[in-house]
Structures are given as C-alpha cells and as structure tokens.
Amino acid sequence: MSRVARAQLAVVCGFFAVLELLTRAGAIGPLTMIPPSAMAARLWTMLMDGEINAAMAQTFANVAIAFALSVGLGFAAGLTIHGLPRLRRLFDPLLASYYAVPFFVFYPLLIALFGLNRWPLVAIGLVFGAAAMVIATLNGLDRVPPVLRKLARAHGLGRAQAILLVVLPAAAPHLFTGLKLSLAYSFIGVIAGEFILSGSGLGHAIADAYDSFDNPTMYALMLFVVALAISLNAALHVWEQRMMARRSRR
Amino acid sequence: MPATGDPRARLSGVTKVFDTGNRQGTVHALGPVDLDLAAGEFVTVVGPSGCGKTTLLETLAGLTSPSAGTVAFEGKPVLGKVPRGIGIVFQEDASLPWLTVWDNIAFGLRRAGLAADEIRARVDYAVSFMGLGAFAAAYPAQLSGGMRQRVCIARTLVLQPRLILLDEPFGALDQQTRLLMGDEVLRLWRETKASVLLITHAIDEAVMLADRVGILSARPGRFIELVETGWPASRSSRIVAEEAFGRLTAHIWSKLRVEAMKALGRVGEVSRAGP
Numbered sequence: 001m002s003r004v005a006r007a008q009l010a011v012v013c014g015f016f017a018v019l020e021l022l023t024r025a026g027a028i029g030p031l032t033m034i035p036p037s038a039m040a041a042r043l044w045t046m047l048m049d050g051e052i053n054a055a056m057a058q059t060f061a062n063v064a065i066a067f068a069l070s071v072g073l074g075f076a077a078g079l080t081i082h083g084l085p086r087l088r089r090l091f092d093p094l095l096a097s098y099y100a101v102p103f104f105v106f107y108p109l110l111i112a113l114f115g116l117n118r119w120p121l122v123a124i125g126l127v128f129g130a131a132a133m134v135i136a137t138l139n140g141l142d143r144v145p146p147v148l149r150k151l152a153r154a155h156g157l158g159r160a161q162a163i164l165l166v167v168l169p170a171a172a173p174h175l176f177t178g179l180k181l182s183l184a185y186s187f188i189g190v191i192a193g194e195f196i197l198s199g200s201g202l203g204h205a206i207a208d209a210y211d212s213f214d215n216p217t218m219y220a221l222m223l224f225v226v227a228l229a230i231s232l233n234a235a236l237h238v239w240e241q242r243m244m245a246r247r248s249r250r
Numbered sequence: 251m252p253a254t255g256d257p258r259a260r261l262s263g264v265t266k267v268f269d270t271g272n273r274q275g276t277v278h279a280l281g282p283v284d285l286d287l288a289a290g291e292f293v294t295v296v297g298p299s300g301c302g303k304t305t306l307l308e309t310l311a312g313l314t315s316p317s318a319g320t321v322a323f324e325g326k327p328v329l330g331k332v333p334r335g336i337g338i339v340f341q342e343d344a345s346l347p348w349l350t351v352w353d354n355i356a357f358g359l360r361r362a363g364l365a366a367d368e369i370r371a372r373v374d375y376a377v378s379f380m381g382l383g384a385f386a387a388a389y390p391a392q393l394s395g396g397m398r399q400r401v402c403i404a405r406t407l408v409l410q411p412r413l414i415l416l417d418e419p420f421g422a423l424d425q426q427t428r429l430l431m432g433d434e435v436l437r438l439w440r441e442t443k444a445s446v447l448l449i450t451h452a453i454d455e456a457v458m459l460a461d462r463v464g465i466l467s468a469r470p471g472r473f474i475e476l477v478e479t480g481w482p483a484s485r486s487s488r489i490v491a492e493e494a495f496g497r498l499t500a501h502i503w504s505k506l507r508v509e510a511m512k513a514l515g516r517v518g519e520v521s522r523a524g525p
Contacts (some may be wrong), residue, residue, distance in 0.1 A: 137436060147341075147343070148344060150344075151344045153331075153332060154313070155312065155332075155357070156334065166346070169346070170348075172348065243348075248350060
C-alpha cells in the first residue's frame with residue numbers, strides 16, 4: 001500500500017473513530033445518530049437474517065440493468081453523434097446543459113408510462129447514467145490523435161476494424177471515466193427513485209425506516225449503500241489504474 | 251536506376267485543392283507535380299513550410315485523393331486506399347500506447363494474417379535491427395521520442411514494403427539523433443532494396459540521404475528542380491564532411507531561399523535581394 005493510500009485509509013478510519021466517540025459520549029444524541037459500531041452490528045444481523053435480501057436483489061438488478069443500458073446506449077449514441085458533425089452541433093449544447101435538468105420531477109410521468117414496477121426506476125437510472133457515457137465517449141473520440149486514424153488506414157483496416165483495434169483502445173481512458181460516472185449515476189438514480197415513490201428496494205427500505213423512527217435500521221442501510229457504492233467505484237478505479245500504469249511514464 | 255517497365259511509383263500532373271469550408275473558398279495546396287520513383291531509388295523532398303510536402307506524400311500513399319492528375323504504384327492506379335506494399339512512417343508519434351514495443355511492431359503483421367512463426371521471426375529481427383532488444387517488453391511511454399520513432403519505423407519495416415514513405419520522421423528529434431537516425435534509414439534502405447520517399451525541411455538531411463533531391467516551391471508546391479546527388483549506395487552521415495555535400499547543400503539553399511521567403515510573405519525583399 002502506498003503512503004497516500006495509507007493516509008487516505010487513516011482519514012476514513014479517523015472519521016469513524018471520532019463519530020464513535022462523539023455518539024458514545026453523548027455529544028451527538030441517539031435520536032440524531034447512532035454509533036458506527038451499532039450501525040455495523042445492526043447491518044450484520046440484517047444481512048445474516050436475510051431481512052433485506054429481497055430489497056438488495058431488486059435494487060442490484062435495477063442498478064445493473066440501468067448501468068448496462070447506460071453504457072451500451074450511451075456509447076452507441078456517442079459513436080453515432082461523433083460520426084455525424086451536423087448532429088453533433090445539434091446535441092453539444094443539449095449535452096452541456098443536460099445535468100441542469102432535475103429529472104426526478106419526471107418520475108411520476110415515468111410511472112404513468114411504465115406502471116408501478118421496476119422499469120420507471122431503471123429508466124431514471126438510465127436517464128441519469130447514459131448522458132455521462134455519451135459525453136465521455138465524445139471526449140474520448142475527440143482525443144484520438146489523427147495520426148492513429150491515418151495509421152489504421154495505412155494498414156488497410158476497414159472502418160469497423162479501425163474502431164475496434166485503434167480508436168477504442170486510444171479512447172479507453174475517457175471511456176473508463178464514462179463507465180465510472182455511469183455506474184455512480186445509475187446507482188443514484190435507482191436508489192433515489194426507490195426512496196421517493198417505490199414500494200420496495202433499498203431506497204424504499206431506508207425511507208420506511210425513517211418514517212417509523214427505526215434509527216438503527218436506517219443508519220445500517222445508509223452505511224450499506226454508501227459502502228457499496230464506494231467499493232464498486234474503487235474496484236473500477238483499481239482496474240483503471242492497472243490499465244493506465246502501462247501508458248504513463250513511471 | 252533500372253529502366254525496364256513501369257517505375258515503382260508515378261505521380262502525373264497531381265494537383266490538390268482543398269475546400270476550406272469557409273468564406274475563403276478553396277486553397278490550392280499542391281501541384282501540378284510529376285515524379286517517377288524508380289525501383290530501389292531514394293528520393294527526398296524539401297520545401298518551405300506549407301508548400302504541400304505532406305499532401306504530396308499522402309496523395310502518393312492513397313491517404314488523400316488528388317484533385318487532378320493520377321497516382322500509380324507498380325503500374326496500378328492508387329485510388330483512395332493505401333495499396334499493399336506501401337509502408338508509411340508519420341511525422342507525429344504513431345506508436346500505440348497500449349501495446350508493448352514488440353506488439354506495436356507486430357501490429358501490421360497480425361492484420362496481414364501471417365503465421366505466428368513468421369510474425370515472431372520478422373518482429374524479432376526488426377527489434378534487433380533497430381536496436382530495440384532491451385525494450386521489446388516496454389511500453390512506448392517508457393521510451394524516448396527517438397526510440398518511439400524507431401518502433402514506428404520497425405513496424406513499417408516488418409511489412410517488407412516495396413515503397414517506404416517517411417513524412418519528416420525525425421522532425422521532432424534533436425540534430426545529433428537525426429543524423430544517426432538518417433544512418434539507420436540508409437541501412438534499412440540498403441537492406442530492403444525498397445524505394446524510399448522522404449519528406450523533410452532539413453536540407454542537410456535531404457542531401458545526405460538521397461539519390462535525388464526534389465525542391466518544392468512555396469504553395470502551391472511544384473518541383474523547381476530535381477537534383478541528382480551521385481552518392482554511392484554505401485553512403486552514411488559521414489558524407490556531410492565532403493566538399494560535394496557543401497556544394498549541393500548551397501545550391502539547394504540558393505533555390506529554396508527565395509521560396510522560403512515567399513512562404514513567409516516577404517516577396518518584396520526577394521526581388522530587392524536578387525538571386
């Protein structure tokens with residue numbers, strides 16, 4: 001582990017240690033927040049008893065579907081828009097202001113469209129995640145050095161081969177950024193959607209615990225969701241670092 | 251120079267006019283240009299900046315189509331596609347950062363669908379020929395600019411091209427490295443017996459390497475003169491010490507100076523200064 005990584009770990013651990021002390025000492029009241037150790041203990045029993053298995057299964061499936069669709073459709077859209085400069089001029093300003101739109105206000109509309117099932121949630125995750133992938137794809141394709149495209153032609157590669165063998169690997173660092181953002185946004189979209197208007201899932205479970213003053217459950221679930229989102233992102237980050245290590249001078 | 255049949259490559263009346271896509275309309279970048287490249291001949295092209303040197307090379311390669319005139323490689327017309335048998339080394343770093351040196355060099359061979367044994371043999375040979383033995387498993391980011399350009403040259407070399415096009419391949423390198431890389435290219439040329447067309451803005455480089463030096467005018471580039479150097483095939487960078495080298499360099503500069511000033515927009519001074 002590098003020095004920076006050790007320091008980062010120390011910051012996180014220190015934060016929880018301080019929180020533990022403050023809650024145990026009564027500086028933070030039990031109605032406001034419970035000690036992290038109590039959150040972890042509650043979470044452990046919930047996981048062991050299988051209380052939240054159904055909610056987990058539903059949320060993970062929704063996030064997975066939203067993420068896969070975001071990446072697939074976002075990438076395809078980015079590739080298409082990049083190849084058609086006129087379309088590009090049309091879409092660029094829309095993409096630039098995309099995240100200024102509060103998409104959650106459309107959630108009722110999505111329910112009206114899809115019904116009260118998983119698809120409005122997947123749709124909100126997709127709406128959130130896809131644009132990040134489109135933008136990252138465009139960025140990546142823009143930054144492929146023209147000489148590499150010429151190189152592909154000099155080797156007699158067709159369009160599809162050139163994209164697969166030269167353009168995509170050259171754009172990979174930016175595509176990876178898109179992947180990470182899409183995952184984060186899909187996660188946010190789905191959990192928030194569940195929180196507001198769903199009858200099941202982890203987001204709903206948190207809202208439900210909040211409504212019934214069940215602080216231990218609420219905090220345990222929060223801890224779980226936060227830890228999960230961070231772990232997934234960290235896993236992608238490690239993968240990205242491995243790939244990038246070769247490309248940069250060390 | 252062999253006199254039989256078609257030349258290795260031929261440009262006839264090649265002209266290139268670019269559409270700028272704005273109010274300026276079109277830019278006449280090159281030509282008309284005629285050039286025959288004999289089998290095994292080494293031709294360098296010098297010209298002032300913006301005279302269409304790169305356009306000339308890309309037209310010959312089939313990377314761009316001429317607006318008028320024809321391009322032929324081994325008697326067959328070149329039409330919008332790079333023919334097999336032509337290898338190109340670009341001015342910019344074209345190494346692929348996600349592949350090792352060895353895999354970079356093997357890139358074209360894998361596309362050509364050669365047997366694994368043949369690929370290994372050719373790449374291993376090119377790696378040692380270009381002095382990259384210690385770096386075969388390294389990634390381009392770990393190499394210097396000169397080394398990366400050697401990787402790109404090796405990647406072209408393994409395809410055993412019959413015509414090698416080099417577009418200011420040493421433009422980004424320092425003077426000493428450039429002279430040494432020039433020696434490498436001469437060695438490669440003798441070894442492969444390929445025809446070579448090398449674009450450069452450095453007169454010394456052009457004279458040292460070539461059988462013939464083509465001098466291009468300011469834009470739109472046309473050949474003002476094709477100068478025979480008369481060097482033996484066994485030449486090297488040591489030739490820069492010879493008296494004939496100085497004479498040729500001075501001659502080419504006297505022709506090029508006027509064009510270079512035109513390219514800078516200093517036409518008035520050209521007429522005042524005289525020849």
